[in-house]
Amino acid sequence: MKEVITGAEALMRSLENEGVKTLFGYPGGSIMPVFDALYDHRDKLNHILVRHEQGAAHAAQGFARVSGEVGVCLVTSGPGATNTITGIADAMIDSTPIVVIAGQVGTQFLGSDAFQEVDLVGVTQPISKWSYQIRRAEDVAWAVSRAFYIARSGRPGPVVLDFAKNAQVDKVEYEPATVDFIRSYVPVPETDEEAISEAVRLIDAAQRPLVLVGQGVELGNARSELLSFVEKADIPCGCTLLGLSAMPSAHPLNKGMLGMHGNLGPNVKTNECDVLIAVGMRFDDRVTGRLDTYARQAKIIHLDIDPAEINKNVKVDVAILGNCKETLAKLTSRIHAAQHTMWIKSFGEYEQIEYDNVISKELFPGEGPLRMGEVARAVSDATGEEAILVTDVGQNQLLSARYFRYKHPRSIVTSGGLGTMGFAMPAGIGATFGRPDRTVCAFMGDGGLQMNLQELGTIMEQQAPLKMILLNNNYLGNVRQWQAMFFNRRYSFTPMMNPDYMQIAAAYGIPSCRVMTREELKEGIARMLSTSGPFLLEACVIEEGNVLPMTPPGSSVNEMLLEC
Amino acid sequence: MEKIFYTLIVYSENIAGLLNQVTAVFTRRQINIESLNVSASSIAGVHKYTITVWTDEETIQKVVKQIEKKIDVIQAHYFTDDEIFLQETALYKLSTPELQANPNVSKIIRRYNARIVEVNTVYSIVEKTGMTEEIISLYKELQTAGCVLQYVRSGRIAITKSCVERVSEFMSDREEKYRQAKLDMR
Numbered sequence: 080m081k082e083v084i085t086g087a088e089a090l091m092r093s094l095e096n097e098g099v100k101t102l103f104g105y106p107g108g109s110i111m112p113v114f115d116a117l118y119d120h121r122d123k124l125n126h127i128l129v130r131h132e133q134g135a136a137h138a139a140q141g142f143a144r145v146s147g148e149v150g151v152c153l154v155t156s157g158p159g160a161t162n163t164i165t166g167i168a169d170a171m172i173d174s175t176p177i178v179v180i181a182g183q184v185g186t187q188f189l190g191s192d193a194f195q196e197v198d199l200v201g202v203t204q205p206i207s208k209w210s211y212q213i214r215r216a217e218d219v220a221w222a223v224s225r226a227f228y229i230a231r232s233g234r235p236g237p238v239v240l241d242f243a244k245n246a247q248v249d250k251v252e253y254e255p256a257t258v259d260f261i262r263s264y265v266p267v268p269e270t271d272e273e274a275i276s277e278a279v280r281l282i283d284a285a286q287r288p289l290v291l292v293g294q295g296v297e298l299g300n301a302r303s304e305l306l307s308f309v310e311k312a313d314i315p316c317g318c319t320l321l322g323l324s325a326m327p328s329a330h331p332l333n334k335g336m337l338g339m340h341g342n343l344g345p346n347v348k349t350n351e352c353d354v355l356i357a358v359g360m361r362f363d364d365r366v367t368g369r370l371d372t373y374a375r376q377a378k379i380i381h382l383d384i385d386p387a388e389i390n391k392n393v394k395v396d397v398a399i400l401g402n403c404k405e406t407l408a409k410l411t412s413r414i415h416a417a418q419h420t421m422w423i424k425s426f427g428e429y430e431q432i433e434y435d436n437v438i439s440k441e442l443f444p445g446e447g448p449l450r451m452g453e454v455a456r457a458v459s460d461a462t463g464e465e466a467i468l469v470t471d472v473g474q475n476q477l478l479s480a481r482y483f484r485y486k487h488p489r490s491i492v493t494s495g496g497l498g499t500m501g502f503a504m505p506a507g508i509g510a511t512f513g514r515p516d517r518t519v520c521a522f523m524g525d526g527g528l529q530m531n532l533q534e535l536g537t538i539m540e541q542q543a544p545l546k547m548i549l550l551n552n553n554y555l556g557n558v559r560q561w562q563a564m565f566f567n568r569r570y571s572f573t574p575m576m577n578p579d580y581m582q583i584a585a586a587y588g589i590p591s592c593r594v595m596t597r598e599e600l601k602e603g604i605a606r607m608l609s610t611s612g613p614f615l616l617e618a619c620v621i622e623e624g625n626v627l628p629m630t631p632p633g634s635s636v637n638e639m640l641l642e643c
Numbered sequence: 644m645e646k647i648f649y650t651l652i653v654y655s656e657n658i659a660g661l662l663n664q665v666t667a668v669f670t671r672r673q674i675n676i677e678s679l680n681v682s683a684s685s686i687a688g689v690h691k692y693t694i695t696v697w698t699d700e701e702t703i704q705k706v707v708k709q710i711e712k713k714i715d716v717i718q719a720h721y722f723t724d725d726e727i728f729l730q731e732t733a734l735y736k737l738s739t740p741e742l743q744a745n746p747n748v749s750k751i752i753r754r755y756n757a758r759i760v761e762v763n764t765v766y767s768i769v770e771k772t773g774m775t776e777e778i779i780s781l782y783k784e785l786q787t788a789g790c791v792l793q794y795v796r797s798g799r800i801a802i803t804k805s806c807v808e809r810v811s812e813f814m815s816d817r818e819e820k821y822r823q824a825k826l827d828m829r
Contacts, residue, residue, distance in 0.1 A: 200660060201660070201663065203668070204660065204663060204664050205664075205667050209714045211661075229714055251700065260821045261714065262717070262817055262818065263655065263715050263716060263717040263816050264658055264714045265717075265817070386708050386711070386712075387705070387708040387711070387712045387713070389708075390701075390704065390705070391705055440694065477760050492737075
């Protein structure tokens with residue numbers, strides 16, 4: 080005979096059935112039966128109590144991004160659920176697999192404006208991969224399995240389960256469910272062999288090919304397939320912000336970051352190459368700059384798992400649908416080995432220009448206040464390039480992403496598409512649970528740190544070994560830079576008065592230090608990395624520093640400013 | 644780019660809330676939906692949406708892919724008018740005294756091949772099935788005759804000129820491949 084259990088207990092077993100071991104959450108009225116069931120599953124399900132539901136969503140994201148598993152968060156109805164919205168939208172645009180389980184009022188109250196009722200399915204439909212209301216205990220096993228299948232398959236994304244309270248307490252004859260097929264959903268589209276042939280023909284004939292590496296390579300676990308492909312065809316690569324750790328920074332074919340604040344070489348060369356091969360990236364406006372001048376001279380080949388990305392922003396000549404782990408391998412087996420020595424060498428000129436005008440000033444300013452870039456590089460060096468970088472949003476993000484170096488896959492966690500300030504601390508917490516074996520360094524500005532400051536409580540309680548690096552310039556730096564460049568230096572509400580972060584860290588019992596000079600920085604980093612558990616390193620950096628180079632909005636990808 | 648009148652046919656699972664998801668794709672791109680019809684299809688459990696819009700080909704291609712991306716949408720296709728058979732229906736409520744007083748009105752109704760489906764002392768109801776232009780033109784003539792009390796026009800319904808519903812082929816193909824993959828795993 081099947082066991083008769085509550086819907087809440089069925090949820091616990093369904094989560095365990097999906098291999099869940101960690102969840103991030105916050106209890107409340109409409110999810111209490113679930114938290115009650117969780118009490119008996121504490122040995123198998125490690126629940127991390129956050130301090131705000133936004134933190135739970137970002138922590139689930141950080142967990143998912145570094146581990147490749149589905150991140151889970153568990154919150155109550157109404158405000159608990161709406162507090163996760165930013166994280167859901169962020170996970171949607173950055174293709175991060177998370178499952179958000181929220182309580183909901185009982186079905187008899189639905190639509191009556193009951194206490195803490197919000198139409199969560201209605202609110203999250205446009206920003207989630209799938210959103211479903213569980214109204215009956217019988218549906219729990221099926222809905223949870225379907226949710227995980229949708230979140231992790233194909234192009235990953237966030238799934239919302241809105242769990243009505245009566246379905247949590249009602250009894251059900253529980254039977255585990257496994258959903259691995261949905262007739263209306265094609266997670267991995269079929270690859271057109273003719274498209275492969277056409278791409279092979281273009282690649283074999285190319286004189287100046289360029290590969291754009293996106294997060295799809297990470298999501299498809301396709302590093303070795305990517306490297307085999309670019310090494311055989313001898314093609315230089317540029318990585319998107321989210322694709323930075325898809326290939327090692329030190330690889331000779333890795334020519335750096337694409338986009339508005341990327342490296343000069345790959346951006347300029349985008350408008351010089353004859354064949355552009357985009358792998359698992361979506362031609363975001365921050366990558367392309369002005370669209371009508373973008374790579375017009377090139378034949379464009381686009382490898383993606385999502386048919387809706389083809390021709391969305393940039394019209395392409397050949398679309399190769401499918402998982403890039405397979406499509407890259409197909410290409411590699413059919414192309415001829417080639418050498419593009421002169422073309423690859425031609426990047427050197429731009430590397431030198433960027434080094435002389437931008438990089439040397441950021442990394443070796445000699446005297447004066449610390450620069451964000453040199454702090455990031457010093458931390459990266461001190462970890463032997465082994466660490467995971469988590470960033471907030473703004474100057475701290477772009478400069479740490481530019482100057483950090485990446486050895487292993489899944490080594491950068493940043494809010495790329497949505498640009499969510501306050502992301503780094505909770506995402507960093509999630510990352511420490513996703514990969515407890517790796518060092519996790521979260522870079523934040525003084526703006527973003529304060530947007531989810533409450534999560535220091537989570538760090539304290541869990542002793543999450545997050546290495547927090549606060550790049551404090553007493554400004555909302557990125558907006559200030561734009562005000563300086565495009566708004567006549569009218570610093571409208573970007574200077575910011577700051578608290579004493581050492582006292583804040585001390586209040587939470589988190590070891591910390593503040594550094595002003597290069598000598599202090601070196602010591603501070605050594606102390607941070609030798610301290611077990613969390614640490615806050617505050618680096619007081621140049622107040623009016625700028626992120627360079629920069630493709631100003633509306634400019635072509637090859638028109639980068641080296642100074643401003 | 645030139646704007647063309649397109650008819651989208653969308654097949655989906657019969658799930659509450661899906662209409663919202665489909666129409667949201669148009670809203671995001673600031674495209675007005677001219678007409679919308681939702682009904683059961685010839686396949687059990689599958690709903691069929693017929694949506695008409697004015698837009699250009701590049702946009703309609705993107706819209707169709709973004710609709711198809713919704714988990715519970717089975718397939719979406721777009722058509723121009725020459726690729727489909729299409730019909731609309733309209734109901735006209737006319738004042739019976741006016742109708743009787745003006746012999747021209749019944750002539751108009753006959754000329755348009757419209758049917759009178761209800762007559763009582765107060766009002767009569769006329770039904771017309773056909774193309775948009777005919778329906779509107781009948782309305783204008785009746786309006787000129789001064790006897791229209793109410794008027795409503797349905798959304799377009801359309802059927803493709805190909806023999807089978809592509810969606811049933813698609814689904815049997817998917818199910819066959821899934822079975823095959825399961826067998827291969829064993």
